[in-house]
């Protein structure tokens with residue numbers, strides 16, 4: 001007899017079923033042992049009665065422990081007293097691998113749960129988050145694929161910086177200096193001249209010390225790049241994209257309710273999103289009592305103040321030229337600003353997307369890079385950027401794109417307290433294991 005999953009087995013009341021899973025709970029009362037069995041589809045109560053199984057099965061059931069892997073077969077019954085309304089009355093029971101005493105019990109420190117992450121991933125909470133994460137990755141790809149995008153695969157080891165270049169992990173590449181990429185944008189840009197609409201979904205690395213609830217040193221970065229787009233068109237796409245992901249996820253009501261997430265609030269995420277300029281955001285912050293001046297970047301507390309009473313994501317567009325990167329074009333209508341936008345998630349979650357138009361003309365790019373060097377007191381190693389700059393000499397076109405942190409999006413959608421729970425093995429300034 002082949003094993004089937006718990007979710008399928010509960011549809012076979014009165015029939016014999018075979019199950020493979022892990023012992024989630026165990027309780028013994030005289031001649032009956034009750035187990036709660038877990039597999040990927042859920043849990044079910046199992047009753048092993050001494051007088052209904054052979055000696056070997058009874059011995060195995062007595063020996064089994066929490067988190068042991070087991071195999072059993074028995075008759076599926078409806079039982080109102082059982083936690084999920086079903087109970088399997090075992091006929092045969094065997095241990096596949098008996099677990100040593102499981103190091104995670106009910107109340108544990110956050111640090112222990114992180115040290116034992118490889119085991120904590122079996123908790124109901126992490127199982128549900130990892131399912132939702134997988135869905136979010138699929139919905140994201142599904143949307144872009146349906147809009148004619150091609151998924152591309154940029155290199156992770158690079159010579160050139162992307163954003164600031166300052167927060168990069170350095171590595172030795174056969175005797176010369178190389179870096180782990182902090183954004184795949186420059187490579188994605190390269191590919192719009194052949195494939196027009198592309199995206200990459202690979203890790204980005206940030207060697208920032210910042211110990212906040214939204215910074216990882218390694219995160220999954222989705223970066224679409226589109227030929228013939230301006231930032232306005234890119235914002236329209238972002239709205240529809242984010243709404244697609246939220247709408248799709250909202251349909252998984254069982255998963256969301258297990259995670260304590262209100263699915264109707266996700267179903268309400270629809271275009272259009274609110275759009276405010278940087279200048280208006282600054283004013284709103286001043287009105288809330290923050291002392292802000294032109295050119296100040298927004299910190300975690302500012303993002304929280306702006307978004308905590310919002311229900312949908314909101315764009316902040318056209319930021320000051322001095323705080324945004326070298327590839328963003330000057331806004332011809334207001335030369336203090338560049339043509340860009342950040343998308344801020346509601347309920348205080350803050351930035352989930354950063355995007356902009358790209359400077360597509362050679363001379364404009366040279367001018368802007370020189371300006372950024374002067375303003376920031378940095379020197380670009382032009383040789384490292386030469387290939388990317390050169391794109392502006394061979395049939396360049398206007399283009400735009402954006403970068404979305406997958407874990408930031410998952411943190412918001414599932415209303416997680418900390419970004420580390422949105423990824424199986426978080427990498428943070430104080431965490432490299434397991």
Ligand code: 4AD
Pocket residue numbers: 162163182183184185206208214215216217219221223224351352353354355356401402403404405406407408
């Ligand atoms: O705003 P960022 O730095 O923009 C870029 O890297 C652009 N090159 C993207 C592009 O236009 N292709 O990063 C983009 C997004 C942020 O909005 C945020 O969601 C996420 O990446 N992000 C992080 N996520 C987790 N941990 C970190 N340390 C992150 N830093 C950025």
Ligand code: MG
Pocket residue numbers: 342351353354
């Ligand atoms: Mg940003």
